Amino acid sequence: MPLQMKLSAITLDCPDPLALAAFYQQATGLEPHLKSDGDFAALNREDGVFIGFQRVDGYRAPRWPEQTVPQQLHLCFDVLDLDEAEARLLELGAGKPDHQPHDATKARVLTDPAGHPFCICRD
Template identity: 40%
Template sequence: MAIATLGPVALDCPDPRSLADFYARVLGGKVEGAADADWIDLTLDDGARLAFQLAPGHVPPQWPRPDRSQQFHLDLEVPAGEMDAAQEQVIAWGAKLLDDGGGTRSWRVFADPAGHPFCLCAC
């Protein structure tokens, strides 16, 4: 029996508002919080939430490096036929392609503008 429910997944970053805006472009939803706040929420249309917390000394993970572990990552699903367009869009919004698998697999690894790894996964 569960004793809790999952609240927002919080990402440390140097600029909470800009990272919230990046994920709002990718996932949709509503960004809440003052532009200069230390904590910004993104509430998605299905009620799921991401939060972005100011971390002045933020050191981004590096993928794949065991000494700078990714710690966690987000898998974001996109329709299989839209993978290339989704890749172009997230890069235009500030993501960096880390690994496309040579075009032979159904997922690609990126870093968001603050350096957190995430995958676009064909569904």
């Protein structure tokens, strides 16, 4: 019989938790979860799940699609308009790798300011 577990948090390693939380807050509209001491920040979803960001000394950003530093985590976000979402995310500091494995009309891979790859997908 499987355990009865409920997802409560997803936490990303990064060099600057406040900066990465600000990027995702502007991108998603999620509200801050906890006050930060600079080593941890988080954003809260309405269902109680939060996305956390924790400082890691010597952090090395993932190298995608190569695996010299594995991607570690991959988030996906549904959006109504891919072009609009991509433009806004790039404005906020996201990057766009040259390698795009999906049909560009359905999904795109971007990287957050700390280098984590994430997808935006047509809703």
